Amino acid sequence: MLLIEDATEKVLEELEATQKQFWNVARETGNFLNMLIKMNKVQNALEIGTSNGYSGIWLALALKETCGRLITIEFYEKRQSVAVENFKRCGLDGIITSKVGDACIILEYLKEDELFDFVFMDASKPQYLDYFKLIKPHLKKGGLICADNVTSHAAKVQPFLDAVNNDSDFQTEILPLPAGLSVSYRLK
Numbered sequence: 099m100l101l102i103e104d105a106t107e108k109v110l111e112e113l114e115a116t117q118k119q120f121w122n123v124a125r126e127t128g129n130f131l132n133m134l135i136k137m138n139k140v141q142n143a144l145e146i147g148t149s150n151g152y153s154g155i156w157l158a159l160a161l162k163e164t165c166g167r168l169i170t171i172e173f174y175e176k177r178q179s180v181a182v183e184n185f186k187r188c189g190l191d192g193i194i195t196s197k198v199g200d201a202c203i204i205l206e207y208l209k210e211d212e213l214f215d216f217v218f219m220d221a222s223k224p225q226y227l228d229y230f231k232l233i234k235p236h237l238k239k240g241g242l243i244c245a246d247n248v249t250s251h252a253a254k255v256q257p258f259l260d261a262v263n264n265d266s267d268f269q270t271e272i273l274p275l276p277a278g279l280s281v282s283y284r285l286k
């Protein structure tokens with residue numbers, strides 16, 4: 099586990115008290131995503147499904163070290179404003195752009211030259227396949243797509259897993275983290 103400075107640790111622990119209410123990832127998943135970003139020296143990360151910002155804090159803590167940036171998308175304005183406040187409390191707001199709206203619409207209207215080397219999908223489970231199709235043209239070779247809840251919501255995410263497993267551009271594995279995390283590496 100990562101040792102985190104006191105003020106940020108306090109925010110993470112506070113958010114863990116309401117983890118079920120805000121559907122946050124487990125701490126182990128946050129820690130693993132943080133490691134992946136650092137190991138891959140990620141520069142441009144995208145999160146689909148911000149909620150109150152818990153996972154975004156883990157992603158941005160790593161991006162601070164890689165000098166990267168995070169775009170995170172949330173449907174509900176109320177949750178997004180809580181997330182923005184939490185990012186500020188951790189001093190991470192400078193590297194996070196928080197967008198409010200339907201991820202499918204926001205992704206459809208991304209500029210052609212907007213490219214990512216890391217994507218974390220954690221919004222509506224039946225929409226994972228749509229997010230995958232929309233994000234693929236914006237994912238660099240060598241980039242990663244991580245998706246949470248692939249075992250806890252197996253049936254709902256199966257169309258996405260089928261698509262990515264049958265796509266020769268990707269190599270995928272599912273990790274036994276609390277809700278099941280898939281990691282897909284873009285080969286070409």
Ligand SMILES: C[S@@+](CC[C@H](N)C(=O)[O-])C[C@H]1O[C@@H](n2cnc3c(N)ncnc32)[C@H](O)[C@@H]1O
Nearest residue numbers: 121122123147149152153172173200201221222
């Ligand atoms: C599982 S929670 C995200 C938890 C967050 N990643 C964390 O671990 O702290 C999913 C969030 O995605 C949002 N969401 C669902 N469908 C969405 C969509 N189509 N576009 C944007 N946000 C969406 C929900 O409002 C919810 O806050």
